[in-house]
Amino acid sequence: MKGLTIRISRFDPENDETAHLETYTVNVNDGARVLHVLHAIHDTLDPSLSFRYSCASGQCGSCAVHVNGEPVLACLEEAKDGMTIEPIHLPVKKDLIVDLLPTLEAIAFLLPVEDSVLPKKSEIDAIKPLKDCIECLACVSVCPAVDVTKFLGPTAMRQQMRLALDPRDSGDRIADAVRDGLFTCTSCQACWKVCPKNIEIPGKAIEKLRAQANTRGFTLPRHLEVAALVKATGRSVPWTTETFLEKVPDVIEPYGPVKATVGFFVGCMYNLRQVQSALDAMEVLRRNGIRVIIPKEQVCCGSPLIRTGQLAIIETLKKQNIETFQSRGIDTVLTMCAGCGTTLKNDYKTPFKVIDINELLTQYGLEPPARLSIKATYHDPCHLMRGQGIRDQPRELIRQVVDLVEMPSICCGSGGGVRSGNPEEAAALGSRRGKEIKKTGVDIVISSCPFCEFHITEHTDKPVKNITTVLLEGYKEKDRQKGTPPVT
Amino acid sequence: MMLTDDVVDCHVVDCHVLVTGSGGEGIRAVIESSQYGDTVLVSKTIVGKGGCTTIAEGGYNAVMREAGA
Numbered sequence: 001m002k003g004l005t006i007r008i009s010r011f012d013p014e015n016d017e018t019a020h021l022e023t024y025t026v027n028v029n030d031g032a033r034v035l036h037v038l039h040a041i042h043d044t045l046d047p048s049l050s051f052r053y054s055c056a057s058g059q060c061g062s063c064a065v066h067v068n069g070e071p072v073l074a075c076l077e078e079a080k081d082g083m084t085i086e087p088i089h090l091p092v093k094k095d096l097i098v099d100l101l102p103t104l105e106a107i108a109f110l111l112p113v114e115d116s117v118l119p120k121k122s123e124i125d126a127i128k129p130l131k132d133c134i135e136c137l138a139c140v141s142v143c144p145a146v147d148v149t150k151f152l153g154p155t156a157m158r159q160q161m162r163l164a165l166d167p168r169d170s171g172d173r174i175a176d177a178v179r180d181g182l183f184t185c186t187s188c189q190a191c192w193k194v195c196p197k198n199i200e201i202p203g204k205a206i207e208k209l210r211a212q213a214n215t216r217g218f219t220l221p222r223h224l225e226v227a228a229l230v231k232a233t234g235r236s237v238p239w240t241t242e243t244f245l246e247k248v249p250d251v252i253e254p255y256g257p258v259k260a261t262v263g264f265f266v267g268c269m270y271n272l273r274q275v276q277s278a279l280d281a282m283e284v285l286r287r288n289g290i291r292v293i294i295p296k297e298q299v300c301c302g303s304p305l306i307r308t309g310q311l312a313i314i315e316t317l318k319k320q321n322i323e324t325f326q327s328r329g330i331d332t333v334l335t336m337c338a339g340c341g342t343t344l345k346n347d348y349k350t351p352f353k354v355i356d357i358n359e360l361l362t363q364y365g366l367e368p369p370a371r372l373s374i375k376a377t378y379h380d381p382c383h384l385m386r387g388q389g390i391r392d393q394p395r396e397l398i399r400q401v402v403d404l405v406e407m408p409s410i411c412c413g414s415g416g417g418v419r420s421g422n423p424e425e426a427a428a429l430g431s432r433r434g435k436e437i438k439k440t441g442v443d444i445v446i447s448s449c450p451f452c453e454f455h456i457t458e459h460t461d462k463p464v465k466n467i468t469t470v471l472l473e474g475y476k477e478k479d480r481q482k483g484t485p486p487v488t
Numbered sequence: 489m490m491l492t493d494d495v496v497d498c499h500v501v502d503c504h505v506l507v508t509g510s511g512g513e514g515i516r517a518v519i520e521s522s523q524y525g526d527t528v529l530v531s532k533t534i535v536g537k538g539g540c541t542t543i544a545e546g547g548y549n550a551v552m553r554e555a556g557a
Contacts, residue, residue, distance in 0.1 A: 054538030062533040100534055135537065 001027045004079055006037060008049070009086040010095050019092065021084065034074040034085060035063055038096070050095040058196060061134030064088050064141070065096050069408070071138035071194045088141035103140055106152045106180075107159045113170040123165060129204050130162040132197040139191035139201060144411040145418075148428035151181030154191035154201045161205035164212065177209045178218045184425055187307045187416030189386035203346075210309025220421040223308040231313055234299035234320075237272040244271045244278045245296050252282050252292040259289035259364050262355070263330035265321070265344065267337035268300050269450030277450065277466035281336050281357060284468045287367050287475060290360065292334070297324045303343040308417040318348055326351055334360055336468070338449035339415070342387030356384065357468065358393040358448055369401045369474025370481055374443040376402040376470070379433070379456060380409040381449030394448050394467055401474035405440040414455035426455065434459035446470055503528040511539020512548070 003025055011019035026040040035053055042049045053063040056075045063074040066086040074085075090098035119127070139154035140146055146153050157177055164173035191201045213219060219227075230236050244266050270278035285292055302317040321344075325333050333350070335341035336357040344354040355363075378398055384390045391409075398404050413419065413429025437445055437460045445464045447453050457464045504525030507517045514529060521527045531538055541548070 052533050054533040055540075055543055059543040060533065060537055062537055100537075104534065104537075 002030055002032075002081075003027050004032075004037060004081045004083075006079070006082065007084045008038075008041070008096070009084075010049075011087075011092050012048075012094060019086075028079060032079045034065065034067060034072070034077045034079050034083075037079045038074060038085070050097050052097050059134060061136030061196075064136040064138045064196075066141070071136075071141045073136060073138075073196050076196065088137060089147075090137065090141065100135075100137060103137055103153060103156075104135055107135065107156050108163055108171065108173070108176065110163055110166065110169045111171045112168060116168040119167055123167060126165045127162055130158050130165070130199060133158055133199060134197060136196060138194045138196065142190040142194050144186060144188060144190070144413065144429050144432075145181065145184040145425065148413075148432075149181055149184045149422070149425050151184040154185075154206075156180055157182060157185070157209060158199060158201045158205045161209050164209070174209060174212045174216055174218065178213055182206065182209055182213060182218075183220055183223075183308075183421055184418065185416050186382070186411050186413055186418045186426075186429070188382040188411035190382070190411065193386050207306060207309060210307075211311055212309070214309045214311070219308065219310060220417070222420040223304075223310065223417050226304050226308070226417075226420060227310045227312075230300050230302075230305060230317070234317075235272060236268045236300045236304045239272060241272075241275070244275045245294065245298075247275065247279065248282065248294055250294055250296065252286060252294065254286045254289045254291055256287075256289050258291045260332070260360070261291040261293065261330075262332045262334040262360065263293045263295060263325045263328065263352070264334050265298060265301070265325075265337075265340055265354075266294070267335065267340035267450065268304075269454065270337055274450050274453065274466070277453070277469055278336065280466065280472045281468035284361070284471050284475070285357075288361060288364060290334075290364070293328060293330060295324045295328055295330075301340040301343045302347070303339045304417065306343065306347055307415070308421070322348065322350060336448070336466075337451075338381035338384035338387065339451060342383040345388060356388055356390055356393075356448075358384070358390055358397060361471075362393040362396050366397060366400060366471070367475070368478075369471055370478035371400075372402050372470075372474055372477060374402050375405055375441070376444045376446050377405045377407050377437060377440040377442045379407075379412060379437075379445060379447040379452055379464075381447055381452045382411050382415055384448055385409060394446075397467060397471060398446055401470055402444075402446075405442050407436045407440050410436070412452050412456050412459075414451040419451070419455055427459075430455055430459035437462060444470070501528050502526065506530065509539060510535040510537075512541035514539065 005025045007021045007023050009019045010022050024041050028036050028040050038051045054060040058073050058076045064071055065074050067077055067083050071088050087096045087098045092098050133155055143154055145151040160173045160177040163169040185206045187202050189202055226236050266278055299317055299320050302314045332353045341356045412433045413426040419426040445462050446467050448467045453464050505521040505527045507514050507529045510531035518527050518529045
C-alpha cells in the first residue's frame with residue numbers, strides 16, 4: 001500500500017457556479033490506476049464523487065479524464081502522487097462526468113447497401129487501422145478545431161473514412177465529412193498522440209478523406225491556388241524578394257574544425273518569406289562546426305499539398321528532392337522548418353537521414369552563447385513536438401541563452417491549410433495563443449517553425465523569433481562582451 | 489423507451505421492473521419488460537458503451553433452452 005495525495009476537479013451543478021479543485025489523500029496498492037484512486041476516494045472519503053467507468057480494462061472508453069492536463073483512460077493510467085484529475089473538455093455534468101452523448105451520436109452509422117457483399121481482404125486491411133476506436137473522446141478533448149468551429153471532431157472523421165472504405169456502406173462519406181468540418185483540421189496531430197488505441201487519424205483518415213474530396217471537387221479555392229503555384233514554380237510561396245537559395249553559396253564552411261557535414265533543406269517559407277531566420281541559422285551552424293551543403297535544385301517538400309489532399313504532383317516533388325541530395329552524396333539532410341522536417345521524416349522514404357536543427361545542435365554540443373537578460377516563452381510547433389517528437393531539445397538550447405517561461409503546448413492554428421483556407425478559424429486559434437503568451441509576461445516568443453512564427457506574430461505584441469535568431473543574438477552579445485569584432 | 493444520460497444523486501423513480509446493466513442481456517430484458525410495465529434500467533455508463541457485449545470478440549453466452557434459465 002502507498003499513500004497518494006491528489007487533486008480532483010469537483011463540480012455540482014446544483015450548488016456550484018464553477019468547478020474547483022479538492023485535495024484528497026488515500027491509500028492504494030502499488031501499481032494502482034487512476035480509477036482505483038477514484039474508487040478509493042468514493043468508497044472511503046466522499047461517496048458524492050461522480051465519475052464514469054465500465055469495463056476497467058481499456059476497452060469501453062467510458063473513463064477518459066485529464067491527468068495533469070493530458071487525456072488518459074483512468075483505468076489504464078498509473079496513479080502518481082501529486083497528480084491533478086479533471087474532466088475531459090466537454091460540457092461537465094458533475095465532477096468528472098461529461099456529456100458524451102451529443103458527440104457520440106454525431107459519429108456516423110453504417111447505412112447498408114442493398115445486396116451487400118462481404119469486404120475483400122484488401123478492404124478489411126485498409127479499414128483495420130481505423131476500426132479500433134473505443135469512442136472515449138480523448139481526441140475531441142484536445143482538438144483545437146473543435147474549440148473554435150463546428151467541427152464534429154477527429155473520431156467523427158475517422159468513422160467517415162472507415163465507412164468510405166467499406167463496400168457495405170451506401171453513405172456519401174466524403175460529402176458528409178466536408179459538411180462536418182473536414183477542412184477545419186489543422187494537422188496538429190494532438191488527437192493521434194492522445195489516442196489510447198494509437199489511431200493515426202490525421203494521416204489515415206483526414207488526409208485520405210481530403211484526397212478523395214479533391215477528386216470530387218471539394219478542395220478549397222485557396223488550397224487549389226497553392227497547388228497551382230507549386231506546380232508552376234516548385235514553391236508554395238510566391239517570389240517577392242531575393243531568396244535564401246539565391247543569397248547563399250553552394251557550401252557554407254564553418255569557422256572552426258568541421259564536426260559534421262549536412263545537406264540543408266530550406267523549405268518554401270524560409271527560402272522566400274523569412275529569409276533572415278535561415279541566414280541566422282547558417283551563422284549559428286558556422287559557429288558550431290557544421291559544414292552545410294545547399295543544393296539549389298531543391299523544391300517544395302509537398303507538405304501543403306499532402307495536408308490538403310492534393311497528391312497529383314507529390315511523387316514528382318519527392319523524386320526531385322531525393323535525387324538532388326542523393327546526387328551530392330549527402331547522408332544527412334538538415335531541416336529547420338518543422339513542417340518540412342515532419343514531411344521528409346514521415347511522408348518520404350529517404351535514402352538519407354533527416355535531422356532537425358534542434359536535434360543537430362544539441363547532438364553536437366552548442367558553443368555557449370552569452371545570456372541575454374530577457375524572459376522568453378517557447379511555442380511548440382505541432383510538426384516538431386508531435387510530428388517529430390522533439391520537445392526537450394529546443395528548451396535545452398533556449399535555456400542556454402534566456403530565461404524560459406513555459407506555456408501550454410497548443411496549436412496556433414496555422415497548419416493543415418487552415419490559415420489559407422479557413423482564416424477565421426486560424427485567427428481564433430492565434431488569438432487564443434496570444435492570450436497564453438500574455439499570461440506568461442515574457443519579452444519575446446521563440447519558436448522553431450516558419451508557419452507558427454509568421455502566424456503568431458499577428459496575434460501578440462511581443463517579438464516572435466526563430467530559435468536560431470535568439471542563439472545568434474546570444475553570440476553577438478558574447479562577442480560584444482569580449483570585444484571581438486563582429487564577423488562580416 | 490427513453491434514454492437519458494442524467495447524473496442523478498437522490499431521485500426516487502417508481503417502476504415495476506428494475507434492470508441493472510446495459511449490456512446485451514440488460515437491454516433485451518428492458519425491451520421485453522417495458523411491454524408489460526414501467527421499466528427502469530440502471531447503467532454505470534452510457535447505454536451501448538458499457539457491458540461485456542460491446543467488447544466481446546465474437547463469443548456470447550446465452551440461454552438456449554428453458555431448463556438452462
